[in-house]
Amino acid sequence: MTRSFADRHIGPDAAEVARLLDVTGVASLDALAAAALPADILDGGGLDVLPPAAGEHEVLAELAELAAANTVATSMIGLGYYDTLTPPVLLRNLLENPAWYTAYTPYQPEISQGRLEALLNFQTMVCDLTGMEVANASMLDEATAAAEAMTLLHRASRSKSSRVLVDADVFPQTHTVLATRAEPLGLEIVVADLSSGELPDGDFFGVLVQTPGASGRIVDWTGLVAAAHQRGALVAAGVDLLAATLVTPPGEQGADVCFGTTQRFGVPMGFGGPHAGYLAVRTAHARQLPGRLVGVSVDADGAPAYRLALQTREQHIRRERATSNICTAQVLLAIVAAMYASYHGADGLRAIARRVHGHAAALAAGLGAAVVHGSFFDTVLAHVPGGADAVLDKARSRGINLRRVDADHVAVACDEATTGAHIAAVLESFGAAAESGGEPVEIETRGTAYLTHPAFTRYHTETGMLRYLRALSDKDIALDRSMIPLGSCTMKLNATAEMEPITWPGFARLHPYAPAADAAGTLRLIADLEGWLCAITGYDAVSLQPNAGSQGEYAGLLAIRRYHLDRGDTHRDTCLIPSSAHGTNAASAAMAGLRVEVVRCRENGDVDLDDLRAKIGDHAERLACIMITYPSTHGVYEHEVAELCALVHDAGGQVYVDGANLNALVGLARPGRFGGDVSHLNLHKTFCIPHGGGGPGVGPVAVRSHLAAYLPGDPLVTGSHAVSAAHNGSASILPITWAYIRMMGADGLRRATLTAIASANYIARRLDEHFPVLYTGEHGMVAHECILDLRAITKRTGVTVDDVAKRLADYGFHAPTMSFPVAGTLMVEPTESENLAELDEFCDAMIAIRREIDQVGSGVWPADDNPLRGAPHTAESLVGAWDHPYSREVAVYPRGVAHTRAKVWPPVRRIDGAFGDRNLVCSCPPVEAYAD
Template identity: 60%
Template structure:
């Protein structure tokens, strides 16, 4: 007997669901004798062999974790006083354990199906209430990507709504965070908006501007009274956005009370680790009159079919998949998981606890300032909340060196000034260490004496006098027992990957392995400031460099930027690279973007943001790009053709045979090819977009590469480019160039990049290829099992699909009156999240099982779909009433089950349509939600306690 003494890599088999015997049985169902034979029949001959991924076997979980731990150890964790929008914070242990590290929360999908999302919708409603209360504005969204991109959204928001229609100029205060100004410039230039940075206090004439952005408190610490400034802009018909610090707003007059039109900012310091820049939830709040133009998602209160309070995403007609190039934003991913952490931070601490944190932080700042002045260290501003700027003159460089020698990072304001920002984690000992640093041998002030005599640095006229967070949810769960049970109660309302398969087409809801998630909460990754000196972040430098190389190998591209912190940001960065490339060749007039009619709505929305004009190309009856129409439009617009945006495999779940020809047509007419990476899970290890014609692709690391969806975010959307586009990747001041920055931090959502590094390291080239093959096998197995019950709408030349399939339910509406919505809601009774509804074709279901689902789970889903078809047949033949049937009334709640039963079908058929459900039943907390009622009676903050308790 030979024993393998090496460390076995069992991860591939842990990640991939079907066992070898299942694989053979599924292949036999499809008529193939091997995985390679099936793959050969699916991948078009023209792109076979384009993959440049290696064939290594990967590493075990233990080995990969050990290797990553060694990399993390190269990061140096200094005491950070850099501030600039990023602060140390304590993540409460019950939130860390029961939310951030809990798959019931981090594996959930965007709450588009509200009946199975009531828990996370409630957490997001709490977030919206928190933001609305602290900012003094009545409407807040359910989070944006980061403060800088929220500011950019505010700028375009002001442009849409300002009455100063003739102006293309936007004023940005010189007191804004530098990274915010950089992103503003990036976003403004393609839209023809001129950003003027200046001192608002010295601005006499506001008439040239359609809007303005102010920082409160200022980036360098001062607190300005903006009431007169806001009035000046309003008199000029301009709108005013204020970037405000949430913790400071517990003590300062909120922006809504001095007539600001918009408040934006970051919720990071509410319990979310620094994470080298992200992910962090941004917020956006505005006036009620502007709610339909607000970017991002909005949670609203509605009712279910019994009149019970129920939550949902409101006003979905604003979404980019409906409005396309006329959408308010291209944002698809939010920062839901991080917004939920921030909301629970507020729930746990309550209003008084938040004020205590703010008051303690401010008191230490005031004591620090008084001590520094006593030692003749010039403090620039007389007002401050938590940040001081010190005039250090010629001693500045030496002070930074001395501070780093003591394990301290100060903010590098300029050659003659340093900044010091305190936070929740600062202690009296830290203040004394700072005195010692700046005192240059002087006698230390007496801390206790100063603490007893120190006043406030907050302006009396700007002290907050209004109350906030009075709702019971923020005043009950202050013990760990109560919070733990509250989080469990919310999680029990939801359906996530920890309960069942989520077969969403184009969304790739695969396993988020525990070994991939563990490093996210390591201090070496979580506690590093994004603007820490490069020599302190060598671990991150190695991680990002290695990950970029891994993604280049997976895609066939030559360079990668990890900065975009969502797929929408990746799309945008990709088109900006194309735009800059054309301009470098004196072809800046190229502004036409060809987009197939089947494309996801983010594509045309992004093209519009990049200053391009969208020209739609047709698709044929099989869902493929109509090559003749594409060629005709490429030739027609050849002088102005900038790009083609195409998803591959197609949005219809098929490997289009003509992809090489399509790329050639665009290139021959002077354009560049952007290949949307949403469906990359069908290609890794099998074919490479960078080798078969793509010039740039964005990748959804929260799809193909295992970063979890978190209930709707975080996401990461890096872009891969060919070498000629590499010079035009996003820049950042922290990387030596601010030009082209698309988000606030140089590496975007850096702290979740270890998830993808771990996945690729453990799978290796061989495992990644096998994952793609198994994703294709699982999708074709479902298609084959269901095709006799529901038509499969699109297939490739061999009658096979890629990694997803589309079932056509439109004939059923004609024969029975049953709609795709009815089937989606009925699946809840079977314990499943519905597949993607009515995209890319109305009245269809798009199913993507991924490689992580076992044959047993695939069969369970197929059995549910077959049984639902039998129920529809019963409606068709009159056995079930066309209006009173299990589909029209789905989903069924436990409350309905024990109440008066007046239906023409049994309770058992309603809730136990298959025997296996008796042993494991998911009970939706509400019945079908009334979307129309919710939009007509919009409530988007915590309702009254009576209705709140009913949810």
């Protein structure tokens, strides 16, 4: 019998599903749906409009046709997007390697040391090249990094002003995203030409500039920074990191914050993303830095060890008072960029930069008096009165895309892929002749050393880089080694056939601002995906622009806010949020200019409808919306969800349904039909885009028809309320989701959902007597995840969820989600991808751990020295004296050496988080440390 793609994606076969259902106590998957979900929201899923399921090779052929429908012209458009040459050793062994792309966010640092080291390299690279002291572990893109920089300046500045000054030569897409972010926060943007170094009159809390600017112009910002500081304002500067290998960066000119993108460091343009933005600050502002920050601490044996520092899950703790709603990053792309810098080293990057600048200088020499700016790096702005369109047409006939600034100006950007032939063709398009023997304009003013750490000096050969990448990935647990049973995070199979097309040039080498005709295939794929996602969710329109779930939340709330404002309901500014909600919900609401009011939950975890009615009564005139997660954050299908939605609608509010748990709804129920007005969807969860160690992600926002006009617009159009730098966000990874839906078909998608629910209920039944399941629905069912309650166990024995999580590493497993949404619990989500054998392995490991806990509780092992408190155990810990009351074998082979599961050796012991926060080190030590 030929197995379909769905048969291979879904782990349990028919016999195993029968076993899951038998233990759960239902006769069939349909009976499971009827028992778990409220009858009034079950609607068959609306999947009949999807095309029939297709096989892997058929779908790859269809995607090849779509890629071929794109025109990969030579892009010389620039504006922060450049062609780049990804070293094949990085393409094969990092970007295409499941050991890297299937990893999860490093919240379990002991089994994430490889990607944490790579991210520390990224932070060091950014600090070195910008001249700053602290950098985070990546942002979503350059425009959103600029927006985060703006709000950071506002928080950190002592100025009482609400005005920020932005240089006119900042990228236009950045201007749009800044304006979107500023408006709901009550910030006023003042745009001016700051190239003279003089500030306009008035007070400002901050100043944003860029080098090189959108026009290519390079400005020394030293004087402007000094003038801003004198006026009490802080300064943020966008920095092109390749230019910074030659040009003195703003960090060395006194800037307080630097932002930008690392796209041109080996990450394809991909029609807009994903790319790793960055944000770097002075040490004084380190605790204001949004996003993730990798720091150095020590483990239980005193050895250096990496971990996330300071801001880890900040928004889950501080909620609406968080510095940002960002809870993800662009880890996989940040690691590509860091390894690109490591592979080339400082000398290699300088050589690339000189070649890029040399081509720009040759172009300028040929254009002569038409060149507008005398100081530039890679982009030449030419004045061609009334002739811009003709020049673009001529260049396009030669297979080259230039940038039309206006009717009188054309900009030409050179990059790593630019050749002398390209320059000659561009000059012909301008009607100019190439200058023979033209000397590059001297811009090499940077005098400071950079990238001197061994991470950037050791791996310049392919053998060295290959072994470095392998050594790092061996320190991690990803989906290629083990089930990752994380509740709320849906770590499921990312099939090879889904991943293969993302590196094809037809998708990867498109500039996001290329003529639409060049992207015909990708735009067709996007239209398909928008239609399919609308059908699956029951909504009427969708935008794929948000490049993370946090951005999708934000875009959805902005749509609600603008809807109320357009109706004259300016007073509607209150967002109701259940106490169980994701912390990002509250942070997103605050960013959208909404007031957060918390709604209580009942003891069973459901939203307390009595408290909801009271809150609606208290805020009836001000009610803007409610944000709920469905199934709930507690992993239960709340049976009163339709009534909840109706209560809010009757009061004039809108209903935001967080799509984080859509994996439990696809093919069964649609939020756009049971009461939702808007949802964001996590394509990196339900729809198989891999997590990549904490990014990339895609968080589309889907709405009912009355909100469609308020979806994010074109970032190149002023006033379009764009939330990301590219109109279609992280377009290069959308083929993953397209392929998943195309290969699964309606029946496969529905079966996947039901199998995920069956697997979660199986685990709940098997583990309930050992670790009580905290919340269940009306018929004793959970949704796609279950919460195991360890609070009583901890009180009785002293063994904590941290102890269990670390001990699981000794058993070869990644831990479930710890202490969210309830402190002292573990939230488990098996997904549909794990077969019965793997589910049983996990359950058996948890049951064995419970027996170990019982030995602690009975006094066989002391509370402060037992296999759980000592976990995880490294190979090195076995060497030398052993003074523990448990044996070495129990430490590292808890189920016996004959157990067939492959042994995972954690590279470090348990890490001291508090030490790392007290002694913050978040970049590689200077080379002098190695000399000492």
